Each structure stands twice: as C-alpha cells, then as structure tokens.
Amino acid sequence: MLSAGGGNQENWIIDNEKTEKYMKWILTTVMMMAVTIGAKAQYVTYNHDSPKMNQITVGETGAGALKPELYYTLLHNKYKKTAAVKNKLAFRTTAGVASYQQVDEAEAIDSALTSRAKIEALNVADRQVDLAWLAEKDKVESRMRQFQKNIDRILLTGGSPKEKERWIDYYQVYQCAIKATKDTYMPNAERKRQYLQIYADVSKLNDVLVKYLVQLSNRSATKNLLSASNNRSIDKRSIISNAMSRWNESRSAVRGSQGDGGSDYGDGNESVNR
Numbered sequence: 620m621l622s623a624g625g626g627n628q629e630n631w632i633i634d635n636e637k638t639e640k641y642m643k644w645i646l647t648t649v650m651m652m653a654v655t656i657g658a659k660a661q662y663v664t665y666n667h668d669s670p671k672m673n674q675i676t677v678g679e680t681g682a683g684a685l686k687p688e689l690y691y692t693l694l695h696n697k698y699k700k701t702a703a704v705k706n707k708l709a710f711r712t713t714a715g716v717a718s719y720q721q722v723d724e725a726e727a728i729d730s731a732l733t734s735r736a737k738i739e740a741l742n743v744a745d746r747q748v749d750l751a752w753l754a755e756k757d758k759v760e761s762r763m764r765q766f767q768k769n770i771d772r773i774l775l776t777g778g779s780p781k782e783k784e785r786w787i788d789y790y791q792v793y794q795c796a797i798k799a800t801k802d803t804y805m806p807n808a809e810r811k812r813q814y815l816q817i818y819a820d821v822s823k824l825n826d827v828l829v830k831y832l833v834q835l836s837n838r839s840a841t842k843n844l845l846s847a848s849n850n851r852s853i854d855k856r857s858i859i860s861n862a863m864s865r866w867n868e869s870r871s872a873v874r875g876s877q878g879d880g881g882s883d884y885g886d887g888n889e890s891v892n893r
Contacts, residue, residue, distance in 0.1 A: 681706035742806065749801055751810035759797065759818050766790060766825045769832060776835040786828060793821050 669686065676683040681703040685691045691699040770790060773783040800813045 755814040777839045
C-alpha cells in the first residue's frame with residue numbers, strides 16, 4: 620500500500636514538471652511572435668508620390684509644377700493659374716514684414732498708454748479728495764444759513780405757508796446740488812467752479828427773498844396804518860371847542876394891540892364878516 624502510494628506521487632511530480640516545461644515553451648513562443656508582429660507594425664515603407672509632392676511644394680513655396688498636367692487643366696484650371704502666385708511663403712513673408720513694422724507701433728502705443736496711466740492715476744487721486752469743498756465750505760454754508768433764516772422770517776412778516784414752502788423747495792434744491800457735487804467724480808477745479816456757482820445762485824435768490832420780505836413788511840405796516848385811521852372816531856364837539864378857543868385867543872390879541880395903538884376909528888368893537 621505504501622509503495623503503491625509513493626509511486627503515484629512520483630508520477631504526479633513528473634507530470635507536473637512536464638506541464639511546467641510545456642507552459643514555458645508556449646509563453647516563450649507567444650512572446651517571440653508578439654515581438655515579431657510589433658516590429659513589423661512599426662516598419663514604415665516610403666512610397667514617393669511625385670504629384671502630391673508637387674502640389675504641396677507649389678502651395679507652400681510656389682516652386683514646381685502641378686501634375687498631371689491634363690488633370691489640372693481640365694478640372695482645376697483656375698487653381699493652376701494662381702497656385703504659384705498665391706503660395707503660403709509669400710503670405711508668410713508679408714505677414715512677417717508687417718509684424719516687424721508693428722513692433723515700433725506697439726512700443727509707441729505702450730509708451731502712450733503708460734503715460735496716460737500716470738496721468739489717470741493723478742486724476743483719480745485728484746478726484747477722490749474733495750479739496751474744493753474744504754476751501755469753499757465756510758462761505759457756501761454761511762450763505763445757506765442766511766438763506767434759511769430769511770425763509771423762517773416769511774411767516775413773521777405776514778407771508779403765507781405756501782410761500783414759505785415754495786422757498787423751502789428752493790433751499791432743498793441747492794442742498795441737493797451741494798451733495799451731488801460732493802459725490803460726483805470730477806476734478807477739484809471743476810468742483811470749485813460748481814461750488815462758486817451755487818454760492819452765486821444762492822446769493823441772488825437770497826436778495827430776491829430779502830426784497831420780498833421788505834414788501835411784506837411794508838404791506839403789513841401800511842395795512843396797520845389804514846386800519847388805525849379807519850377805526851379812529853371823530854369828536855366834533857372837541858374840534859369846535861378847540862376852534863372857538865383859538866378864535867377867542869386871536870380876538871383878545873387883536874383887541875389888545877388896538878388898545879395900545881389908540882385907534883381913531885370905531886368904538887373899539889370889532890366886526891366879524893360871516
């Protein structure tokens with residue numbers, strides 16, 4: 620039993636070794652075939668095609684001739700006549716010369732843009748800080764405060780609420796103009812001109828308002844005088860009494876002067892023509 624089992628094991632080992640050798644031979648054969656096929660696939664065969672070469676040469680440099688002659692004459696006669704003239708070499712040469720000439724233009728443009736960028740940087744710095752308002756602030760605000768005070772006097776001098784509302788609208792218009800000038804993007808020189816124009820306009824309008832206040836005041840005073848004269852009652856008795864008193868005083872004065880002078884005419888009695 621033991622000897623028989625050992626014999627079977629030896630036979631199995633021998634068969635396994637044969638199988639391994641056979642597999643190695645198969646793998647080696649497959650690899651060699653793969654290398655051979657790959658080498659054949661990478662091999663390039665050059666077949667010179669003269670008509671194709673001439674067509675490429677004519678299109679690229681303008682040299683050579685298009686062949687076959689009969690084919691291009693019958694089917695592509697127009698292309699045959701202009702192919703040599705319209706070649707890519709002439710186009711490349713022209714484009715290269717034009718590009719070379721553009722170098723100076725590009726440098727000039729770059730210099731101009733650089734200079735312009737410096738100027739714009741100064742403009743931005745000038746427009747971001749409102750130096751004009753710092754210079755004209757006190758003058759403009761003083762005139763606006765005076766204008767506001769005169770508007771508040773409208774009702775005190777006898778004006779109507781609608782008139783005051785109308786003048787308040789004017790005041791708000793100039794306040795809006797000042798704010799817009801502060802917020803806008805402009806150089807300080809232009810801001811200064813705008814602030815001075817606002818100051819001038821407010822001054823003119825304030826003068827008009829002052830004249831209007833004077834008219835209201837005069838109208839109120841005249842109205843008060845007229846109402847006072849209409850309300851005054853006339854005391855006729857006192858007027859007559861005062862007139863009689865003045866007449867008696869005058870008569871006494873006349874009599875006294877006649878008595879001192881010694882008049883020869885009359886008896887000293889005066890006559891009154893009525």
